[in-house]
Amino acid sequence: MMYNGSRATAVTRPAHREPMNARWLPHFFLKLGLAGSLLLCLTAVAAAQTAVSPLRNEALVNYPNDVRFVLELPADTAVTRATLRYDVDKTACLDAAAQVPVELTATDAGLTADWTWVMSRSGNPPPGTTLWWEWALTDAAGNETTTPRQSLTFSDDRFDWQTVAADGMTLHWYRGDVGPLLLEAATAGLARLEDDMGIQLQNDVQFYIYGSAADMRDAVLYVQDWAGGVAFDEYNTILIGVTPDSAADWGRSTVRHELAHLVTGQFARSCVGGYRPTWLEEGLAMYAEGEPTGDILDALNQAQADNSFAPLRSLNGSFPAHSEAAGSAYAQSYSVVDYLLTTYGRVPMQELLLALAAGRSADQALQQVYGLNVDGLEAAWRAAMGLPERPYPPTPTPISAAAVPTIAPMGRPASLPTPAAAAAPPPDQPAAPRIEICGLGMIPVLLLGVLGAQSWQIGQRRRAK
Numbered sequence: 001m002m003y004n005g006s007r008a009t010a011v012t013r014p015a016h017r018e019p020m021n022a023r024w025l026p027h028f029f030l031k032l033g034l035a036g037s038l039l040l041c042l043t044a045v046a047a048a049q050t051a052v053s054p055l056r057n058e059a060l061v062n063y064p065n066d067v068r069f070v071l072e073l074p075a076d077t078a079v080t081r082a083t084l085r086y087d088v089d090k091t092a093c094l095d096a097a098a099q100v101p102v103e104l105t106a107t108d109a110g111l112t113a114d115w116t117w118v119m120s121r122s123g124n125p126p127p128g129t130t131l132w133w134e135w136a137l138t139d140a141a142g143n144e145t146t147t148p149r150q151s152l153t154f155s156d157d158r159f160d161w162q163t164v165a166a167d168g169m170t171l172h173w174y175r176g177d178v179g180p181l182l183l184e185a186a187t188a189g190l191a192r193l194e195d196d197m198g199i200q201l202q203n204d205v206q207f208y209i210y211g212s213a214a215d216m217r218d219a220v221l222y223v224q225d226w227a228g229g230v231a232f233d234e235y236n237t238i239l240i241g242v243t244p245d246s247a248a249d250w251g252r253s254t255v256r257h258e259l260a261h262l263v264t265g266q267f268a269r270s271c272v273g274g275y276r277p278t279w280l281e282e283g284l285a286m287y288a289e290g291e292p293t294g295d296i297l298d299a300l301n302q303a304q305a306d307n308s309f310a311p312l313r314s315l316n317g318s319f320p321a322h323s324e325a326a327g328s329a330y331a332q333s334y335s336v337v338d339y340l341l342t343t344y345g346r347v348p349m350q351e352l353l354l355a356l357a358a359g360r361s362a363d364q365a366l367q368q369v370y371g372l373n374v375d376g377l378e379a380a381w382r383a384a385m386g387l388p389e390r391p392y393p394p395t396p397t398p399i400s401a402a403a404v405p406t407i408a409p410m411g412r413p414a415s416l417p418t419p420a421a422a423a424a425p426p427p428d429q430p431a432a433p434r435i436e437i438c439g440l441g442m443i444p445v446l447l448l449g450v451l452g453a454q455s456w457q458i459g460q461r462r463r464a465k
């Protein structure tokens with residue numbers, strides 16, 4: 001399914017319907033009646049939309065920290081209340097504009113509404129994101145008018161960006177000559193996703209290649225200080241810090257890796273609480289990087305020699321923090337995904353991703369598609385690797401799909417912040433809550449969802465390579 005960045009749109013009134021008994025009415029009276037209704041409507045609209053001409057209507061961006069919205073009205077305005085509405089373009093299961101009532105204060109200019117969206121409270125959208133805003137203005141009689149919607153695009157103006165584009169992907173960079181090289185890597189990664197997995201890009205992707213990890217981290221609030229790349233699923237945007245001397249090796253594989261996360265997320269977006277086990281998520285991304293590197297092969301050989309692979313089930317969740325164990329977990333994940341694709345092909349892989357997106361547990365989805373649960377898959381993979389059987393504890397009762405927490409379950413860490421909810425409400429006037437959850441009826445598990453999403457993000461989404 002394809003999800004476009006959703007946004008609030010003006011409410012469309014249902015078209016007038018001809019009454020059931022209209023065919024018995026003389027046409028003349030019908031037309032007269034309709035014309036009269038129309039006239040009344042127009043009059044009402046004209047009365048409601050009292051002309052308001054702001055002296056100033058601006059959004060001042062201090063990226064990535066905050067956006068200050070300023071509205072100035074003439075002193076003689078009839079407006080008594082102002083509500084700011086804003087949103088950013090992104091892909092989300094449920095998305096609504098933020099609505100913030102803002103106090104009007106008398107200033108030299110007249111009446112001023114001044115409010116700041118503090119992005120530093122929960123994270124910022126990536127560069128390239130479009131923000132729109134408008135003001136709903138109400139007079140004492142309750143007549144409301146809305147200022148024309150305006151928009152701007154967040155940009156990281158610290159650097160002089162260059163751009164290359166191909167195949168629905170646009171890559172921005174500023175240091176060295178890395179752009180074409182990395183775009184070529186992205187194109188190759190996309191081809192592997194399409195050829196071997198049948199997964200295609202559904203929404204255009206933006207890459208921002210920073211000249212160093214430090215430069216990149218300064219563009220993202222609340223990113224781990226070790227992060228070298230961050231993908232913003234909901235914005236279809238990937239940020240990576242790539243020094244020119246690391247571009248050919250680390251840069252290329254990381255571009256492919258992060259792109260795979262994004263494209264897989266687009267293909268199997270879940271609005272019902274589905275999630276992918278980490279071994280599958282990371283294994284697919286490793287697979288998309290191309291032929292395994294020496295590191296991966298070394299880790300595989302070592303674990304095979306020691307018979308030290310982790311139980312696959314233990315890799316459903318977060319990966320080990322310890323770097324050596326994490327390396328082994330990535331290598332194992334790659335190997336299991338490679339086994340699935342080599343043995344069964346791409347169609348079952350797509351079915352698996354869609355079953356997970358539909359809310360099935362890893363056991364249920366694997367059983368449905370391959371006739372094996374997680375332990376059964378592990379046993380088959382171990383046999384194919386020539387490893388001895390591993391005794392399995394009883395399979396735990398699968399968590400029912402309905403109980404699986406869901407906040408942007410397949411979302412990236414940085415896509416978790418929802419700008420409106422992150423915004424500070426003005427004093428005494430709470431902003432309308434805007435909670436972005438996938439699927440309804442999930443409010444009771446919201447907190448659980450946040451915790452789950454956080455562990456998901458820590459475990460899976462940001463990877464120091």
Ligand SMILES: [Zn+2]
Pocket residue numbers: 257261281282285460461463
């Ligand atoms: Zn990854």
